Amino acid sequence: MTEPIDHPSPNFGDRLLPVSMIVLHYTGMETAEAAIDRLADPQAGVSAHYVVTEDGTVLRMVDEDKRAWHSGQSFWRGITDVNSASVGIEMVNPGHEFGYRPFPDAQIEALIPLVAEIKERHGITRGNIVGHSDVAPRRKQDPGELFPWYRLAKLRLALPRPAKNLVDPGWSDSAFLLALERFGYDVSDALAATVAFQRRFRPELIDGTIDGECRSLLLALLLPKPQGDD
Numbered sequence: 001m002t003e004p005i006d007h008p009s010p011n012f013g014d015r016l017l018p019v020s021m022i023v024l025h026y027t028g029m030e031t032a033e034a035a036i037d038r039l040a041d042p043q044a045g046v047s048a049h050y051v052v053t054e055d056g057t058v059l060r061m062v063d064e065d066k067r068a069w070h071s072g073q074s075f076w077r078g079i080t081d082v083n084s085a086s087v088g089i090e091m092v093n094p095g096h097e098f099g100y101r102p103f104p105d106a107q108i109e110a111l112i113p114l115v116a117e118i119k120e121r122h123g124i125t126r127g128n129i130v131g132h133s134d135v136a137p138r139r140k141q142d143p144g145e146l147f148p149w150y151r152l153a154k155l156r157l158a159l160p161r162p163a164k165n166l167v168d169p170g171w172s173d174s175a176f177l178l179a180l181e182r183f184g185y186d187v188s189d190a191l192a193a194t195v196a197f198q199r200r201f202r203p204e205l206i207d208g209t210i211d212g213e214c215r216s217l218l219l220a221l222l223l224p225k226p227q228g229d230d
Contacts, residue, residue: 001058001113001114001116001117002056002058002110004050004058004059004060004114005057005058005059005060006059006060007036007040007051007059007060007061008040008061008062009039009040009047009048009061009062009068010040010042011039011040011041011042011044011045011046011047011062011068011069012047012062012063012066012067012068012069013066013067013069014066014067015065015066015067015084015085016067016081016084017079017081017084017085018085018122019064019085019086019087019122019124020079020085020086020122020124020125020128021076021079021082021085021086021087021124021128021129021130022086022087022088022089022115022118022119022124022128022129022130023070023071023074023082023086023087023088023089023130023131023132023135024089024091024111024129024130024131024132024142024143024147025048025070025088025089025090025091025131025132025142025143026090026091026092026093026094026095026100026142026143026144026147027051027090027091027092027093027094027095028093028094028095028096028097028098028142029094029095029098030094030098032051032053032054032092035051035090035092036051036059036061039051039061039090040061045069046069046070047061047062047068047069047070047088048061048062048068048070048088048089048090049061049062049063049064049068049070049087049088049089050087050088050089050090050114051089051090051091051092052089052090052091052092052107052110052111052114053092053107054092054093054103054104054106054107055104055106055107056104056106056107056109056110057110058110058114064087064118064121064122067083067084068083068087068088069083070083070086070088070090070132071083071086071088071132071135071136072136072139073136073139074132074135074136075135075136075185075186076128076130076134076135076184076185076186077127077128077184082135087118087122089111089114089115091103091107091111091143091147092107093142093143093144095141095142095144096141096144100144100146101146102146103143103146103147103148108148108151111152112151112152112155112157115129115152115157116155116157119157126153126156126157126158126159127159127184129152129157129158129159130184130200131143131144131147131199131200133196133199133200134184134185134196134200135186137185137186137189137192137193137195137196138186138188138189138192141199144199145199145203145204145206146203149161149200159221161201161202161217162201162216162217162220162221165220166213166216166217166219166220167216167219167220168212168213168215168216168219169215169216169219170215171215173190173210176194176210176214176215176218177190177193177194177210179218179219179222180193180194180197180218182222183218183221183222185197191208194208194209194210194214195208197214197218198214201217201218201221202214202217
């Protein structure tokens with residue numbers, strides 16, 4: 001991996017938990033410069049450990065041993081202080097508000113070794129490499145349905161979308177939500193949690209409807225390896 005360029009942000013604190021997660025974001029601003037300036041602005045009160053630009057440049061803004069302020073009020077697998085337990089990576093992309101677009105190859109090619117090194121360094125499981133929308137489904141959409149999770153999954157840097165031997169367990173909606181909570185999501189807003197799950201594992205159809213495909217995908221994800229964590 002190319003050594004990141006240091007671009008320090010003053011927006012950080014002390015960790016209260018060991019690192020067990022990676023949270024991927026998009027910047028959601030019109031330009032990279034505006035996003036980077038905001039992440040370094042003490043008045044903004046936000047930050048991330050790394051920023052990956054569209055040309056593949058990697059900036060390090062907060063040291064990994066510190067708590068960056070990237071996830072806000074979030075939840076994943078019982079963790080409510082996601083910032084303390086995670087490394088946050090912002091990918092430059094205007095997001096849904098300013099013209100959401102695919103992530104360039106150069107950007108993903110820079111992201112992959114970064115994620116791989118962080119995963120190895122902290123012993124993070126694939127199931128804990130997530131998007132901002134996974135940990136904050138009521139508030140966030142990023143990195144969004146255009147993010148190529150499959151490219152990370154091929155390298156065991158994220159959970160793959162189950163593709164074989166799918167079986168619809170026929171769960172009721174409430175049973176699906178119980179299973180979704182077991183998988184890791186905050187299901188206090190059922191629609192938001194379902195949409196976040198679809199955005200991550202069925203991005204071609206994000207309608208918030210709990211259907212047979214959603215049930216079968218979730219069941220496969222909950223089954224033991226090889227679909228499980230490692």
